[in-house]
Amino acid sequence: MNPIEVNALRKSYGSFDAVVDLSLSVPAGSVCGLLGPNGAGKSSAFKCLTGLARPTSGTIRIAGGPPRPEMFDELAFVPERSALYENLTVDDHLIIARGSFPKYDERRARKMLDIFSLTPKKRVRKLSKGQRTALGLAIAFAMRPNIMILDEPASGLDPIHQRAVLDLIIEAAANGAAILFSSHNVGQVERAADRIAIIKHGNLVLDGELEELREREKIVEAVFPGSVPDERVFRADGRVRTVETRGNVLRLHTIRETDAVVADLERAGATSVTVQPQNLESLFFAAVEQPRPVTLEAD
């Protein structure tokens, strides 16, 4: 069984469904990026995964069992806002961590403070938002956990420390850890993750191995010298996610069997068909069906 297994998770607060239906699994050595607009249910899912909230239905398995206090021996959870003691110093927090986590590694903790440019004697109330996040991360990575759940681990960090977090995630995965992290930064997910889960209104809208998605999901542009075929034909096609016509060009977003779609377009009279890859940002916007933000430059 994978270190992180979520099956048909549902979490309702009264009549509000924060998570409707979420299934995902993260094998050892794998990094899963959880993406979704604000309010999609990411934080509620994390609360259920870490035992801070009880699922309405569905099952969660962390290190082979349901969420339980002992799992924190191998699981590090870094919430978006780490629970820190305002009047204690950075060092004090390390002392607390040393006493609480059996796998805590003092030398590594010192190295983490260095990486995140944290001053040991500084009190938490004097730390910026980014430095607070950094302290939470420093403690988490000092534990060398087998499982990590990180909610927006790079939020508030400067670009140098954002990169440091990615490096640490990658290093931990290479050493066999299973990591689930949420991020609004598609570029970070694109680098660090090997699988993604995109959620919207508590539902999974796109998930899978990132390299498979990169291979499968394409933008196909077909030039028709005569009349352009009716868009509706392709709307009903299960291999196609979206269709639009621009002049004599038909533009399709294919989700599988792109080569067969290309052959069909050529049979329909297209003189030229080009296939372009799609990056995670366009996959994300297509999955959550949001128009891209308007830019000031003309297209």
Place this chain on the structure above:
Amino acid sequence: MGVSFTIDPRSGVPIYVQLVEQVKRSVAIGALVSGERLPTVKQLAVDLTVNPNTVARAYRDLEREGVIETSPGRGSFVGGDQPAARRAVTEVSSASFELAVREAKSIGLSRDDVTSIVDKLLARWYGAEASS
């Protein structure tokens, strides 16, 4: 390490494909020579800031194609199989050719137009042909 690779995670092209192509190209141009040691999966993943499973997948593909060889405990090395390296060269350049021809076709050039472009380029880089 003599050779460094560049990955563009935003291009949408699978990262393992980018890596496989770059290793092949490096072998093809002689930047990586037979017997040379490649970085470990972990090291390359950290160096490039990309997922380690993705790097491992590229290495598996390169191994299957005979471009590199991996022995447990010793690491990965550029293979001694010259035909594999030659195949790699051909593959890398035909992929670039295909892209260019596709682009030419999509903007409406005829077969003759493309032939004449290729002829000009051949004359420039390979020297003028005696006949024709």
